[in-house]
Amino acid sequence: MKYQELISKMTLEEKCYMLSGKDFWQTRTVKRLGIPGIFLADGPHGVRKQAGAADQLGLNASIPATCFPTAATMANSWDVDLAEEMSETLAEEMISQKVNILLGPGLNIKRSPLCGRNFEYFSEDPYLAGKMAASYVKGIQKKGVSSCPKHYAVNSQELRRMASDSVLDERTLREIYLTGFEIAVREGKPKAIMSAYNRVNGVYANESKHLLREILVDEWGFDGIVVSDWGGSNDHVAGVEAGAHLEMPTTGGDSDEELIAAVKSGMISEAVVDERVDELLSVIMQVYPATENETEFDVAEHHAMAQKAAEGSIVLLKNDKHILPLKSGAKVAVIGDFAKNPRYQGAGSSVVNCTKLESTMDIIKDFDLDVVGFSAGYDRMGKPDEALKKEAAELAKKADIVLLYIGLDELSESEGLDRMHMKLPKNQTVLLKELLKANKNIVVVLSGGAPVEMPWADHVPAIIHGYLSGQAGAAAMLKALTGQINPCGKLSESYPFHYEDTPAFHYFPSKERNAEYREGLYVGYRYYTTANIPVRYPFGYGLSYTAFKYTDLAVSNEKAEFTLTNTGSADGAEVAQLYVSMQNGKVFRPLRELKGFKKVFLKAGESRRVTIELDDKAFRYFDVKTNQWEIEGGDYQIQIGASSEDIRLTATVAIAGSGAKNPYDNDNLSCYYSGNIKEVTDASFEALLGHTIPDGKWNSDGSLDLNDAICQMYYAKSRIARLVWKIMTGIKNKSEAKGKPNLNVLFIYNMPFRGIAKMTGGAVSMDMVRGILDMVNGHFGKGFGKLVKGFFAARKTMKKAGRME
Known part of the structure; x- marks a missing residue:
C-alpha cells in the first residue's frame, strides 16, 4: 500500500469515518495526521458549487460559473478535440472554486428517449459516448483535478431509480451499457467514478463486486475511487467490501459506526478497510494540491469557449431550397418565447448559475437582419393563449421568413422524472399550424435535450437544432442561421417518427421492481437498421451548407482509408462514420455498429485522404459461455457513411476468429436474430438471460421493506x-x-x-x-x-x- 505508514497511525474509527462524507459535498480530514479533505461538486456542463444550503436537486443557488452545452449537445459535435478543450476550461473553474472532483460526465446509454436525464448523457451508442467521455476526463485532469464519470451502470430511468433492478444479459451489459465506461476508463484514466442508484441483476451497483472489482479494476485497470451517487449507498459495509470508497453524503456517523462494528465482529477484514483508505488517500493527495492557491478565471474567455462549443454542435436537419443561410438584410419575424428566454440547460443537479446568459432578442441587432418584430407566440408552460397566437400570426405576415423558436421546456426534462411522451407542448404545435397559414417560410429553431416527434416537419422548409447549447448558444445559432459558420453537427441519437417505434417501448420504464432490458443489444439505430424501421432522422445525420463526396476506400484489418472531398462552394466540416457489419454470422448481432469516426474540416473544393483506425472493439462480441471477448471469424463489411443510414462506401475484410463456438441456441432466440424485439416472450428473454426472470413484483403480503419506494x-x-x-x-x-x-x-x-x-x-x-x-x-x-x-x-x-x- 502506498500510504501504509500513514494508515498505521490511524485509529479504526478514523479509517472507517474516512470512507463516508464529512458533509454534503466534502470528504473528512484527519487534522492530527495532516490528511486534507477534498470538495466534490455537480457539473457535467458547468461547476455547480452551492454556496449555501446543499441539496441534490439543484434547487438552491450555486456560485456563478460558465454554463457550457450539455453532454447531449456536445455529442452532436462528434469532436473529441473540442470536448477536451472545453473540459480544460471547465477545470479552470473547478480550481478557482476549489472543487477537486467534478461529478461528470454522464454517459449512461439513451435506452429510451423518455429518460428525464437524457440531456446529461451523450448518446444511444456506447462507442461515441465513450470517446466523448474520455475527452472530458482528459481535459479536466490536465489541470490536476479529477473527473468522475457517472452513473455506473445501467441507469436508464428516473422512475424509482433508487429502488429498481435493471435485469439484462451479460452480453448486453458488456457491449451496450459498459463499453462507454470502458473507453472512458482505459483512455481517459479518471481518478473517480460514480456508482449508480439502481440494482444490476439483483445487486446494488455500489456493492457489486462484478462491476466494481472484476470488471472495473481487474479488467480495465481502474486505479481511482468509487463514489456512491448521493444517497445511493444501500449497505455501506457490503459496498466497502465490493470496492466502493466513498459514501456520499454524510450519514452523520450512522453507517460509519456500522462499518466499525462490522470490522470488530469479523464481518469485514480491517485489511479491506485499509486498502480502501489507501486508494482514497492516493486520489486525495493527487487532486488536493491543484486547489490550494487562489485563482480566478477569465469570464469573457470562458463565455467565448462556451460559444465555440455550441457552434460545433448545431445540427441542420432540413434545408429545402437552401432557405438557409439567411441572406444579408433578410426580413425576418422572430417568434417564440425561447428567443427571449432561452432554453439552454436541463433541470436538477446539473443546473448551473451561469455567469452571463445571452438571448436571441438581446443580440440579434448585431446581425445583418431586418427584424420586423418579436412575439412570444405561446405560453412557456403549455397553457393555450389565443391572444399570443393571434399576435404571432399577424407578425408572421409582415416578414419574408419566420424564425420560430420552439422546443421542450425546462420541466419536460429533469432529474427525478421521465417524460410521459415524445411530443412537443401542444400549444407550440398549434401555433406552428397557425403560422403556416400566414407564412410558409418558417425556419424552426429547436431547443431541447432529447428527440421529439415531428409530424409537422414535412410542412416547414428548414429545421435547425441547437439542443441545450449553454449560456452562449444564442449567438452560436444566429451565426449558423446567417452563414457566419457552417452547421457541422450530427445527431448522436435517432429521431423516430413515433414513440411507439422505439425498441424499449413495451419495456420502459420498470414495472414494479424490475426494469427488464428485453430489447437486448437493439438500442437506437441498432434496432432501426436491423428491423428495417424507418425513422425521421437517423443516428449520425446532419446537413451542411456544402456537400461532401466519399471515394477510393481501402481497408485492412487495422484501418480504413478513403478520400473525402468538399464538392460545394462553402467551407465546412464533415463527420465521417465507420460502421462494421457481419451479415451472415452465426452469433446474432445488429446490422451495423459504429466502430470509428473522424471529424474533418475542408475548404470548398478541398480533398483529403482520411484514415480511421480499427481498434480492439471493432470485431469483438462478448461470449456468455467463455465469459470473455471473442471474435467470430469471417467476412466483415467496413461501411463508411454520413449517417447510420447513408452508407457511401463499402469494402470487405476477412477476419480470423478466436475459435469460440456459438454460445446461443438459435431456436429460442429467433427474435434476437431477426432484430424484431418489440414483443419478446418470457421464454425468449429467459433464453437470453440464461436463467429464469427474477420475480420483480412487490411483496404479496402488502408489507414494505427498506428498499421499497x-x-x-x-x-x-x-x-x-x-x-x-x-x-x-x-x-x-x-x-x-x-x-x-x-x-x-x-x-x-x-x-x-x-x-x-x-x-x-x-x-x-x-x-x-x-x-x-x-x-x-x-x-x-x-x-x-x-x-x-x-x-x-x-x-x-x-x-x-x-x-x-
Whole structure:
C-alpha cells in the first residue's frame, strides 16, 4: 500500500469515518495526521458549487460559473478535440472554486428517449459516448483535478431509480451499457467514478463486486475511487467490501459506526478497510494540491469557449431550397418565447448559475437582419393563449421568413422524472399550424435535450437544432442561421417518427421492481437498421451548407482509408462514420455498429485522404459461455457513411476468429436474430438471460421493506401511511398539472425508505427508518418505540461524528 505508514497511525474509527462524507459535498480530514479533505461538486456542463444550503436537486443557488452545452449537445459535435478543450476550461473553474472532483460526465446509454436525464448523457451508442467521455476526463485532469464519470451502470430511468433492478444479459451489459465506461476508463484514466442508484441483476451497483472489482479494476485497470451517487449507498459495509470508497453524503456517523462494528465482529477484514483508505488517500493527495492557491478565471474567455462549443454542435436537419443561410438584410419575424428566454440547460443537479446568459432578442441587432418584430407566440408552460397566437400570426405576415423558436421546456426534462411522451407542448404545435397559414417560410429553431416527434416537419422548409447549447448558444445559432459558420453537427441519437417505434417501448420504464432490458443489444439505430424501421432522422445525420463526396476506400484489418472531398462552394466540416457489419454470422448481432469516426474540416473544393483506425472493439462480441471477448471469424463489411443510414462506401475484410463456438441456441432466440424485439416472450428473454426472470413484483403480503419506494405506500397496512401517500400524490399531480413538477416531492416519492437515512445527514438513522417501516406495516407501537430509541442513539452518534476531525 502506498500510504501504509500513514494508515498505521490511524485509529479504526478514523479509517472507517474516512470512507463516508464529512458533509454534503466534502470528504473528512484527519487534522492530527495532516490528511486534507477534498470538495466534490455537480457539473457535467458547468461547476455547480452551492454556496449555501446543499441539496441534490439543484434547487438552491450555486456560485456563478460558465454554463457550457450539455453532454447531449456536445455529442452532436462528434469532436473529441473540442470536448477536451472545453473540459480544460471547465477545470479552470473547478480550481478557482476549489472543487477537486467534478461529478461528470454522464454517459449512461439513451435506452429510451423518455429518460428525464437524457440531456446529461451523450448518446444511444456506447462507442461515441465513450470517446466523448474520455475527452472530458482528459481535459479536466490536465489541470490536476479529477473527473468522475457517472452513473455506473445501467441507469436508464428516473422512475424509482433508487429502488429498481435493471435485469439484462451479460452480453448486453458488456457491449451496450459498459463499453462507454470502458473507453472512458482505459483512455481517459479518471481518478473517480460514480456508482449508480439502481440494482444490476439483483445487486446494488455500489456493492457489486462484478462491476466494481472484476470488471472495473481487474479488467480495465481502474486505479481511482468509487463514489456512491448521493444517497445511493444501500449497505455501506457490503459496498466497502465490493470496492466502493466513498459514501456520499454524510450519514452523520450512522453507517460509519456500522462499518466499525462490522470490522470488530469479523464481518469485514480491517485489511479491506485499509486498502480502501489507501486508494482514497492516493486520489486525495493527487487532486488536493491543484486547489490550494487562489485563482480566478477569465469570464469573457470562458463565455467565448462556451460559444465555440455550441457552434460545433448545431445540427441542420432540413434545408429545402437552401432557405438557409439567411441572406444579408433578410426580413425576418422572430417568434417564440425561447428567443427571449432561452432554453439552454436541463433541470436538477446539473443546473448551473451561469455567469452571463445571452438571448436571441438581446443580440440579434448585431446581425445583418431586418427584424420586423418579436412575439412570444405561446405560453412557456403549455397553457393555450389565443391572444399570443393571434399576435404571432399577424407578425408572421409582415416578414419574408419566420424564425420560430420552439422546443421542450425546462420541466419536460429533469432529474427525478421521465417524460410521459415524445411530443412537443401542444400549444407550440398549434401555433406552428397557425403560422403556416400566414407564412410558409418558417425556419424552426429547436431547443431541447432529447428527440421529439415531428409530424409537422414535412410542412416547414428548414429545421435547425441547437439542443441545450449553454449560456452562449444564442449567438452560436444566429451565426449558423446567417452563414457566419457552417452547421457541422450530427445527431448522436435517432429521431423516430413515433414513440411507439422505439425498441424499449413495451419495456420502459420498470414495472414494479424490475426494469427488464428485453430489447437486448437493439438500442437506437441498432434496432432501426436491423428491423428495417424507418425513422425521421437517423443516428449520425446532419446537413451542411456544402456537400461532401466519399471515394477510393481501402481497408485492412487495422484501418480504413478513403478520400473525402468538399464538392460545394462553402467551407465546412464533415463527420465521417465507420460502421462494421457481419451479415451472415452465426452469433446474432445488429446490422451495423459504429466502430470509428473522424471529424474533418475542408475548404470548398478541398480533398483529403482520411484514415480511421480499427481498434480492439471493432470485431469483438462478448461470449456468455467463455465469459470473455471473442471474435467470430469471417467476412466483415467496413461501411463508411454520413449517417447510420447513408452508407457511401463499402469494402470487405476477412477476419480470423478466436475459435469460440456459438454460445446461443438459435431456436429460442429467433427474435434476437431477426432484430424484431418489440414483443419478446418470457421464454425468449429467459433464453437470453440464461436463467429464469427474477420475480420483480412487490411483496404479496402488502408489507414494505427498506428498499421499497415511498410511492408504494398506497397499499401500506397503516391507514396513516396511506393518507401520507395520498397527500404526496395530490401535491405531485397538482404541480405536474400546472407544468411545474415539484422536484423535492418527486425525489422523495421515488426514494426507497433507506434513502431517508442516507440523505438526512444523520438526523434520521437507519434504526429510526426501521421503526418508521414497522409503523407503515401496521405495527405502530413497536415501530414508535424503535423510532424513539433510535432518535436518542442517533444524537449520540452525530456528536461523535462531529468530533472526528
